[in-house]
Amino acid sequence: MNGMIEWLARNPVAANLTMVFIIVTGIASTFMVKAEVFPEIDLDRINIQVPYLGAAPEEVEEAVNVRIEEAIQGLDGIKQIQSTAAEGMGTVMVELELGADAREVLDEIKSNVDAITTFPIETEAPIIRDMNNSQAVVDIAVSGNLDTFTLKATAEQVRNDLTAIPEITQVEVISAPPYEISIEISEVALRRHGLTFDQVANAVRRSSLDLPGGSVRADSGEILLRTVGQAYRGEEYENIVLWTRPDGSRLQLGDVATVVDGFAETDQYGRFDVQPTILVSVFRTGNQSAIEIAERVYEYVAIAQNQVPAGIALTVWQDSAKLLNARLSLMLRNGATGFLLVFLVLTLFLELRLAVWVSLGIPISFLGALAMMPGLDVSINVMSLFAFVVVLGIVVDDAIIVGENIYRHQEEHGNGLRGSIKGGQEIAKPVIFAVLTTVAAFMPLMFVPGMMGKIFRVIPLIVIPCLLFSLVESLMILPAHLSHIPKPKRPGPWRRFQGQFANGLKLVIERIYRPFLETALQWRYLTAAVGGAAMILTIGMVLSGRPNFHFFPSIEADFMSATVTMPQGTPVDVTSEAVAKIEAGAARVRQDLLQETGNDYFLHTHAAVGDQPIAARGGGPMGRVINTSASNVGEVTVELLPTEQRIYNSEQLGIKWRDAIGGIPEAVEVTIQSSIMNPGNDVDVQLAGPDIDTLRSAADDVKRELLNFAGVYEITDSFRAGKEELKLGIKPAAEGLGLSLQDLGRQVRQAFYGEEAQRIQRGRDDVRVMVRYPRDERRSIGDLENMRIRTPDGGEVPFGQVAVVEPGRGFASIARVDRNRAVNVTAAVDASVTSSNQVINELETRILPDVLSRYPNVFYTFEGAQAEMSDAIGGLQRGFLLALLMIFALLAIPLKSYVQPLIIMSAIPFGLVGAVWGHIVMGIDVTMMSMFGLVALSGVVVNDSLIMVDFINRKREVHADMNVALREAGSNRFRPILLTSLTTFFGLAPLMLEKSFDAAFMVPMAVSLAFGVIFATVITLVLVPTAYLILDDISRGLRGMFGRDSAEDVPTIGDTPAFDGLQRNTTAKQPTT
Secondary structure, eight states: OHHHHHHHHHOHHHHHHHHHHHHHHHHHHTTTSOBOSSOOOEEEEEEEEEEOTTOOHHHHIIIIIHHHHHHHTTOTTEEEEEEEEETTEEEEEEEEOTTOOHHHHHHHHHHHHHTOOOSOTTOOOOEEEEEEOOOEEEEEEEEOSSOHHHHHHHHHHHHHHHHTSTTOOEEEEESOOOEEEEEEOOHHHHHHHTOOHHHHHHHHHHHSOEEEEEEEEETTEEEEEEEEOOOOSHHHHHTOEEEEOTTSOEEEHHHHOEEEEEEOSOOOEEEETTEEEEEEEEEOOTTOOHHHHHHHHHHHHHHHTTTSOTTOEEEEEOOHHHHHHHHHHHHHHHHHHHHHHHHHHHHHHSOHHHHHHHHTHHHHHHHHHHHHHHHHTOOBSHHHHHHHHHHTTTTHHHHHHHHHHHHHHHHHHOOHHHHHHHHHHHHHHHHHHHHHHHHHHHGGGGGOOHHHHHHHTHHHHHHHHHHHHHHHIIIIIHHHHTSOOOOOOOOOHHHHHHHHHHHHHHHIIIIIIHHHHHHHHHTHHHHHHHHHHHHHHHHHHHHTTOSOBOSSOOOEEEEEEEEEEOOTTOOHHHHHHHHHHHHHHHHHHHHHHHHHHSSOOEEEEEEEESOOTTGGGTSSSOOOOSOOOOTTEEEEEEEEOOGGGOSSOHHHHHHHHHHHHOOOTTOSEEEEEEESOOOSOSEEEEEEESOHHHHHHHHHHHHHHHTTSTTEEEEEESOOEEEEEEEEEEOHHHHHTTOOHHHHHHHHHHHHTOEEEEEEEETTEEEEEEEEOOGGGGSSHHHHHTOEEEOTTSOEEEHHHHEEEEEEEEESEEEEETTEEEEEEEEEEOTTTOOHHHHHHHIIIIIHHHHHTTOTTOEEEEOHHHHHHHHHHHHHHHHHHHHHHHHHHHHHHHHTOSSHHHHHHTHHHHHHHHHHHHHHHHTOOBOHHHHHHHHHHHHHHHHHHHHHHHHHHHHHTTOSSHHHHHHHHHHHHHHHHHHHHHHHHHHHHHHHTOOOGGGGGGHHHHHHHHHHHHHHHHIIIIIHHHHHHHHHHHHHHHHHHHTOOSGGGSOEETTEETTGGGSTTTTTTOOOO
């Protein structure tokens, strides 16, 4: 390294070309990096869906879910199997082990599921896919007081037009009922014409089809033969012939049935600003830019608005690109302010020319990291921009140390080139290892498990390249730039001011710091005791619960959504009334805020009945992952004013909305989502066991206990009573007629659910053709009693004569975890009243052991935010220990000592003390972001201590007196140590003082780093020399015990003397008498 520093210092062209190469590649990469709000991640989950249309949850569980679970259990790479049996759909969610190859596990699951041959014949082909959070960029509301056909046709036209735009790939129509052709034939018509549902369905299949017929090889060429008769519209199905007679008479389908070419009976509809609506969602895929997609959508809507039918409005909303732009501008503003503050600090302490060259390290490091981003698969998003802000003041640390050392050498002898070479070479080793210790501290953040870890791993992927490029700049480029000393000129006003400031700093060093350090060294054991007392006091405060710990704070959102779930089987009209009540609550909050602030906080309101489109995205900027269509669910979503125009954050507005709604007594669950990302419920206890009734009783007991906690609300469980049901059996007399239970069940299914005669592709839509009773004959139990059952000999008997009917109530859905049935008890926690940690601790230590002692076959686990927290904190703890080991090794190697690294690393716990007090001073809670900051802090705070110890060692080679060496090292390193700490602090200061709601969740990490570094600076300047002297006392004591003065006689650790670094050259440097 010394040879490279000298060569580049003597060849400034090579150094400048290196700088230009980094700058050019960085600028070029900015056009290749994708932009998104949050990083797109793999969720490490594989989803298996098997439609079993018309089946009850218990049937789905037994016939689908259990068979899939048995087929895939035991496969390598599977951490947990969760399944949900709902009406008409079986879903199995496979969670993968950390580090498992998702593609390989997916292939194995596909092979095993495809090998299952015992699925009921009515099930459809399994849908197996790897899940990720494909992000919706923007939604278009197609609204107007028109019929559903017109709205959906317009929405489909919008979708088709958007997909034709080159920059847009994926567009979906959501919250719209699917097309369906329903052939409705009454019992009277069936009996009049002697028909059965099977005969009607078979007639449709025989007559409505396209069939290739091969080809004729004529002399003139090959001619294809095709049978063309596929019906696509309702009127075409009416012309299908059911039977003909020899006299030429024939019966067409339209003569006996009503063919309805309409929509499936899903009870889905929506309102956008009160008008009926259908949504069109535009997604980002691959490397597409969210900002560019949004621009194309706005351009299209501006043109298409004049082309759609009269009375229809196209409104762009849920624009995540607008959110991205707001976060980008916030981060860039904070970054620019931080850069100016860092530059100002540098110019106060350093000569202007030196300050400029040192500051140049920031853009060079950033551009180098930008050049690496495409290769590391990192996008421009909120987290990556935050990482740039975090590292802003850190990347100049090594340049400050190198530049200041070069400047000191040049002042000594006046030779610019010689000073650059010697100054760079002298400090190169500690600077390299100082940067590597910081890299080692950030590395554990790359391996935090769970969804949160995947999102936040972007931070080290930005910080580490920045640090490495800053090392390149400080040792390869900076010495060449500083090798030329300009001719002295008459000092200007700034130089005179800077001189006065520098003289003032020297006075501080000489009159305050040196005497204080001398006193601290003289009373070194008292000094160490004071430092230990401060640490014990801080530990006591943390153990007492100050400051509060809140795992993952609410991330400010520009949208809020409220979901309501009614009892299973609730008519859609009743659900619509509940949704209207939620809308009325939003209107009251809107009016109150308008009177209070003069601003309309709610820009748009979208209400969905029979669907929950936002909840289906996972509660955040995720793609649609679940189907929530049912007559008993609804949702209201509100678009808020931009955050900079509001005095209330989205979480506060969510609380106001909840209060305005009041209670909906008939609702099973009402939840309000006001955060852009949600790691799960604050409290989520999963109870699992073999018996659902036992689980329900245990869940009720847990809920009763949770009601006793202040600040705990939205207490509910995942069990939902199903619809009323009639369980059918067959009478013995029916068997004498040749009927079986299968015949009975199949004919009832055909009449009330329908027989799928065909499934056709009409444009881009998959349309089912169903044969069933008319809707009016499927509305009461009396219609079931009026049904006739067909016997194998062609006869018919009343339903009541052959069937046994047992009334009951089933399940809305059945959840299973690792082949046990499960019920989740969930609750939200108001952080201003209590913390989720306190509630969880009480559950774990008192409530759950007491409750489960009464239910011996039930066991529990914590899910939701608690599971994420356990994964994340466990990963951080393991990573932190590994980082400490790496830091120790990186310090021990250059110092050639086992003990001196411990002196340097003593700054780490004191840095953590500073971080805790920083949270108290700023009045904020400790969060997961704080924990990330604490881990990263461990590498940052040792840098100054490493430089201090290195200079103490150098001064000991000159001064025989330990006290003199310590004072000289402290005085010489005071300015660069103070400067590196101040640049880190002021680089983060704008973000810490940012009042925008958007930045709130990022502030704790900045506070941990900034205050930790400042406090560790005091430790470095005072306690590190003190610890050095104390260990020297111990070393002298050991030498006295052995009665020798040479290093060889001191007890050793391995091949190195235990206190080698502390007593190097002590024998050689003893003064002669």
